Amino acid sequence: MSKSTRQAPAKTKAKRTATVAKPAAAKKRARSKNSRVRQSTIVLSADYRPTDEEPFMNPSQKEYFRIKLVTWKEEIIRQTRQTIEGLTNGSSQHADLADRATSETDRALELRARDRQRKLVAKINAALARIEDGTYGFCEETGEPISLRRLDARPIATLSIEAQERHERRERVYRDD
Secondary structure, X not given: OOHHHOOOOOOOOOOOEOOOOOXXXXXXXXXXXXXXXXXXXXXXXXXXXXXXXXXXXXXXXXXXXXXXXXHHHHHHHXXXXXXXXXXXXXXXXXXXXXXXXXXXXXXXXXXXXXXXXXHHHHHHHHHHHHHHHOOOOEOOOOOOXXXXXXXXXXXXXXXXXHHHHHHHHHHHHHOXX
C-alpha cells in the first residue's frame, strides 16, 4: 500500500475511545518516552466492565485496565502539581511558634503522601508495561490469573489473593518485633 492511499487515524470524543495504532517508528519513540501513552484501536463503551464470561485478558479487558491505570496516573500527577504549587505559594511567616510547628507538620505529611504516590506511579508504570508485554493479570508467583474483581479494585496487583495472603503470612513470621 502506498503512502498516498493511507488514511489518517480517526479520533472520536468518546471517553473510553483510543485512536488507531501508531506506525512502527512512532511506537518505538513512544516507548522510549514515559510521558507518551500507547494508543490502540479498541473502542469500549462508557459502561463496559470486564466479566468472567469473557476470555481472560482479551483486548477489551486489557484496554479497560490500561485506561483505568492511565487515568489514575494522570490524577496523581495532577494532585502532585497542585501540592507543589501549594507548597511554593504557601510559605508564609508565622508569628506563633505553635502555628509554625503545625504548618511544618502539615508540609511534612503532605510530602510523605506525595512520596508514597511517586512510588505508586512507578507501580502504575510497571502495570502498563505488563499490559504491553502480555503478563498483566497473571500472578507473578504462581502464573495463575488474578481475579478480575481484585484487578478492578487494585489494578497494580501482581499477586493473586492466595499468593498475597501467603506473602503477608511470611512477612509477619519473619518481621522484626
